[in-house]
Amino acid sequence: MALIGLTDVAITDFVVNQRHGVKGFVDVISPKTLPSCYIQLPEKRVTTERLIMEAPTTGKGALSAPGPENLGLNLCCGGDLRGRCDCATLAFIQIVNHGVSVDEQNELRAAGRGFFDLPREEKKRYWEGSSVSETAWYMTSFNPYKEAKLEWRDSQV
Numbered sequence: 001m002a003l004i005g006l007t008d009v010a011i012t013d014f015v016v017n018q019r020h021g022v023k024g025f026v027d028v029i030s031p032k033t034l035p036s037c038y039i040q041l042p043e044k045r046v047t048t049e050r051l052i053m054e055a056p057t058t059g060k061g062a063l064s065a066p067g068p069e070n071l072g073l074n075l076c077c078g079g080d081l082r083g084r085c086d087c088a089t090l091a092f093i094q095i096v097n098h099g100v101s102v103d104e105q106n107e108l109r110a111a112g113r114g115f116f117d118l119p120r121e122e123k124k125r126y127w128e129g130s131s132v133s134e135t136a137w138y139m140t141s142f143n144p145y146k147e148a149k150l151e152w153r154d155s156q157v
Contacts, residue, residue, distance in 0.1 A: 008035045012142075019127045021140045024120045 006029070015025050025031065033039070115123070115138075125132045128139035 006031070008037060011035050015140055015142050019124045020120055021123065021138065022142050023116055024123070027120070 011025065011031075012035075014020055014029070015022060020028065123138050126136060126138040128137045131137035
């Protein structure tokens with residue numbers, strides 16, 4: 001189902017308003033390119049010259065630093081609230097020593113993949129704001145109407 005002359009407005013309608021999500025868009029429409037607002041200028045793109053090969057790890061001790069209001073800061077700064085925050089310069093951090101086994105991590109990944117492999121109509125039943133579940137929902141970060149920072153992904157929460 002390739003649509004000729006697909007506009008950014010039509011993409012937003014399909015992904016957000018019709019609740020197909022980004023994966024539904026890719027599966028059904030098979031686009032040749034991203035919507036124009038998601039294409040970074042060449043000078044802003046990630047290059048191998050600027051890659052940091054070793055990302056810092058944060059132990060679960062950071063989770064026990066005082067004050068739940070500081071959780072994000074605790075994770076980013078590795079529990080040392082006086083130190084340099086890695087989240088300010090890195091795209092991600094890795095939490096280690098959390099006690100979740102490799103098998104459990106693999107089961108979680110498989111469950112996530114299983115959800116995204118469901119038929120579109122089944123996934124739409126879990127759409128954020130009208131989910132059939134009180135504890136799980138499906139959402140997309142793709143919403144040019146609301147986004148301050150553009151993202152191109154779906155999530156299962």
